Amino acid sequence: MxxxxxxxRRKGYRTSRTGIEVKPVVxxxxxxxxxxxxxxxxxxxxxxxxxxxxxxxxxxxxxxxxxxxxxxxxxxxxxxxxxxxxxxxxxxxxxxxxxxxxxxxxxxxxxxxxxxxxxxxxxxxxxxxxxxxxxxxxxxxxxxxxxxxxxxxxxxxxxxxxxxxxxxxxxxxxxxxxxxxxxxxxxxxxxxxxxxxxxxxxxxxxxxxxxxxxxxxxxxxxxGWQALSKEMVVTEKDGLWVKKIDDKPAFEVYQHYLGIENDENFFFNAIEFPFLIKRNGIEYAKSPSEVNAENAIKFFADIKEGEAFRIGYGNPxxxxxxxxxxxxxxxxxxxxxxxxxxxxxxxxxxxxxxxxxxxxxxxxxxxxxxxxxxxxxxxxxxxxxxxxxxxxxxxxxxxKSRERIIRDVETSLLDKPDPLANKHSRSISRLVNFIQAVTEELEETNEEARRLAERDYLTQAYNRVKVNEFMENEMKRSHRYGRKFSILILDMDLFKKVNDVHGHNVGDAVLSQLVRIIDREIRDSDILSRWGGEEFLVVMPETVINGAIVMAERIRKAVEQADFPQVFNQTCSLGVTTFRLGEHIEETIDRADRALYEAKRKGRNCVVAS
Structure with missing residues (x-):
């Protein structure tokens, strides 16, 4: 093997001893x-x-x-x-x-x-x-x-x-x-x-x-490579072959963004455009070597399923x-x-x-x-x-350190004033800078669009669409791995009176302050959403019912003790439950709703678990 x-060869070899000069490598x-x-x-x-x-x-x-x-x-x-x-x-x-x-x-x-x-x-x-x-x-x-x-x-x-x-x-x-x-x-x-x-x-x-x-x-x-494309995810691979990207055939990335064909010249056309992947804060490039009839792409180096990447290009x-x-x-x-x-x-x-x-x-x-x-x-x-x-x-x-040689190192040719020198490198550098700037602008616009699509305009809590998506994912995790998660639904007590007496602007300010209070109490892994009107829903991953009750009680006390401008004191009622294997997410939400109704029936400003 x-x-x-x-x-x-030992001719001329000298063991290392103090005072023996070591001749330089030649x-x-x-x-x-x-x-x-x-x-x-x-x-x-x-x-x-x-x-x-x-x-x-x-x-x-x-x-x-x-x-x-x-x-x-x-x-x-x-x-x-x-x-x-x-x-x-x-x-x-x-x-x-x-x-x-x-x-x-x-x-x-x-x-x-x-x-x-x-x-x-x-x-x-x-x-x-x-x-x-x-x-x-x-x-x-x-x-x-x-x-x-x-x-x-x-x-x-x-x-x-x-x-x-x-x-x-x-x-x-x-x-x-x-x-x-x-x-x-x-x-x-x-x-x-x-x-x-x-x-x-x-x-x-x-x-x-x-x-x-x-x-x-x-x-x-x-x-020296820089990202040009939006972020994408490897969703299926087999050894060195990447089969799916964003659940689509991998080759479509090169065909769609670069116009590269699935032919004998794929390697030469695609090698300048590697995938840029970050691992532990370090950016790595992964270059393609070939594409097969199933539109899977083979790479010289390993890529992991689930890794995010961007298509990159070198900036001279x-x-x-x-x-x-x-x-x-x-x-x-x-x-x-x-x-x-x-x-x-x-x-x-x-x-x-x-x-x-x-x-x-x-x-x-x-x-x-x-x-x-x-x-x-x-x-x-x-x-x-x-x-x-x-x-x-x-x-x-x-x-031992030898005396450093003073070297006459040439200035890079890219710095020479001749406007026609190294035109290829100069043009590529400027094109890469342009594409990168445009990509960043588009990503900022897309990020803002995503934020607006996911957030409640008034309170900036997540909206029902986003929290439903989050709960669906937690339900799948629970079915696959047996992981528990809980939810709570919160409703401001007698909130209609706030709007009737103080006006809707004050009511809006109360809701916005409420979101800030809840945000301080919940964990980074929890999700807060505006469920409707003065109702808010919190999803708590990796949480059983006892932990959910403790969290709900903490929020209740924080709201009770807060000073709301113009309104002064305000309370809330909360219903809490834990997802049960085999049920639909709507059943879990209905059970939390019933617990919230029971808290209201008991006189408000309390937590009820179901």
């Missing part, structure tokens, strides 16, 4: 044109010298197509020069070399460590469930690796449930960073490639474990601003090498302006990576598969 390769990036070019590059005097001095060597190889034979031909040349290196990689939607995209050539990134050890592990996606594979990989790391400083994962996200894999993997009490991305290319989305040394898989996960007391790794991520200005913030933090860290894992939809969105986001990283340290189908980010105890994000990893060796 699990195979491994560890770099055991990274070299090769944009591969031909195999002959690669052979000449890796046999240079500089590379040979670095290899002899290194304690370990990590080579990352990202190729622009799913071609195992080509990958292994490159690996063979690398293996001859670096017999003990860990060589990992996969297919990609474009490599990142020197901070810039390259979509046609393979990118080879060689990292030489002075004291850090690296270990490669590979798991076959066909040999067990994803969760079991993740659990096995984590167990192997815990058992065989010491002083783990971080783990890089490369996964075939399009044909295995990587979210489930990461659930199994996240069973460690450790908090070292875990990062990486999903592999794949344009022509073979469903047949991605990952490899470790001479082993290639079209379904599986490769891990690189960084070990040592001297290595320091920082992981950062940012999104926000992306660049967030990139700058991360670059400043990384610059302060003063790294020696930077790995980038950037979602392919960022490339689709920015087109020729894509380097605006990645090029400034190269000003800080040698920067390389690839465009992914999903990004992996988190700590060993909690790792997630993300979409549409950038994950930036900075690393260095040595615990």
């Amino acid at each position: 699990l195979r491994q390769c560890i770099n055991n 990274s070299k990036t090769i944009v591969l044109k031909t195999l002959e070019h690669l052979n000449d590059s890796v046999n240079s005097n500089e590379i040979t010298s670095l290899t002899k001095k290194a304690s370990s060597v990590l080579i990352q190889l990202y190729i622009p197509e799913t071609n195992p034979e080509w990958a292994m031909a490159i690996e063979s040349i690398l293996r001859e020069q670096f017999p003990e290196a860990v060589i990992v990689g996969g297919s990609s939607m474009g490599g990142i070399a020197h901070g810039e995209i390259d979509v046609d050539a393979a990118v080879v990134a060689i990292t030489f460590f002075d004291q850090t050890q690296v270990k490669g592990l590979i798991v076959d996606g066909a040999e067990a469930t994803p969760a079991d594979l993740g659990n096995t990989l984590q167990a192997t790391i815990n058992k065989t690796c010491q002083d783990v400083a971080g783990v890089m994962l490369l996964a075939t996200t399009s044909n295995m449930d990587v979210a489930e894999f990461l659930t199994g993997f996240s069973n460690s009490p450790n908090t070292y960073p875990v990062f990486g991305g999903g592999t794949g290319d344009v022509t073979s989305i469903d047949e991605p490639l990952v490899f470790l040394d001479n082993q290639c898989l079209t379904s599986g996960v490769v891990a690189v474990v960084f070990m040592g007391t001297q290595i320091r790794i920082e992981a950062h991520t940012y999104l 200005r926000v992306m660049i601003e967030q990139a700058r913030a991360i670059q400043n933090r990384i610059d302060n860290f003063n790294p020696e090498s930077i790995f980038l894992f950037s979602c392919v939809c960022r490339r689709f969105l920015l087109h020729d302006d894509i380097n605006l986001e990645t090029k400034p990283f190269e000003k800080i340290a040698p920067t390389f990576g690839f465009y992914t189908f999903g990004e992996i980010y988190g700590c060993a105890d909690s790792v997630h598969i993300l979409n549409s994000t950038m994950v930036a990893i900075s690393m260095k060796e040595g615990l």
Whole structure:
């Protein structure tokens, strides 16, 4: 199930002792044109010298197509020069070399460590469930690796449930960073490639474990996507497939709002428009990968039934601003090498302006990576598969802070005064801002319309339509889970006299004050509504009859003790009951009404339960 390769070279390795200088991490990036070019590059005097001095060597190889034979031909040349290196990689939607995209050539990134050890592990996606594979990989790391400083994962996200894999993997009490991305290319989305040394898989996960007391790794991520649509809810799903949204076929969302067709180009047309979901206050993007004949949509990452989302789109200005913030933090860290894992939809969105986001990283340290189908980010105890994000990893060796280098970092091209420069990015940013502003205005209007439709105009308590809807939902919960709920009906005593003596304006003021009094006494989970005239109904979830009587008595006393302007003292009568399984909600209301009538008959200003 699990195979491994560890770099055991000790030549040049020095144990960490006070006063021993730790040499910096050195990274070299090769944009591969031909195999002959690669052979000449890796046999240079500089590379040979670095290899002899290194304690370990990590080579990352990202190729622009799913071609195992080509990958292994490159690996063979690398293996001859670096017999003990860990060589990992996969297919990609474009490599990142020197901070810039390259979509046609393979990118080879060689990292030489002075004291850090690296270990490669590979798991076959066909040999067990994803969760079991993740659990096995984590167990192997815990058992065989010491002083783990971080783990890089490369996964075939399009044909295995990587979210489930990461659930199994996240069973460690450790908090070292875990990062990486999903592999794949344009022509073979469903047949991605990952490899470790001479082993290639079209379904599986490769891990690189960084070990040592001297290595320091920082992981950062940012999104840059903004919500465009109204809020919608996932109402039915099956694994990675979302079947229904707001109880309608899921694909209708993309067809209705974006005019995207259910055809072979769905992935390329829809990937720039992920679902934006908030979990624990953090916003995540979930990108679609395909649509089936039943109009269900498959996603690269997990989406939960019942989750609310909005369709999102990237704002280039926000992306660049967030990139700058991360670059400043990384610059302060003063790294020696930077790995980038950037979602392919960022490339689709920015087109020729894509380097605006990645090029400034190269000003800080040698920067390389690839465009992914999903990004992996988190700590060993909690790792997630993300979409549409950038994950930036900075690393260095040595615990002592070195003098920070003063760098000449270019101002973003978006800030340059040329009005024709980066017109694509500028136009998108302004269009996104416009759509967002219009959406917010519409939502404010819709929210006000909903509020007016649900509320009594005079008292601002809920109206009968809203409270009936609430009671129906409580009745369903009661039937399904056996949960109790109670209601009370309140009527102001002798209220006709208030209107006759003081006028309807004073009567209206009394009712409005009454609502404020009741609001102070009931719980946040309770619902207050104006039932009609001077009658009000309160629904109390998770409440049995004794609790309902206590609540009613509290309201009665509060009303009795209140000072109503012009009227001074006022009292109320209340009828209380609890919903009984098997009855209709109208029966419950009738029973509360009869209890209220009994309270009136007893002399008013009292509570009667039925």
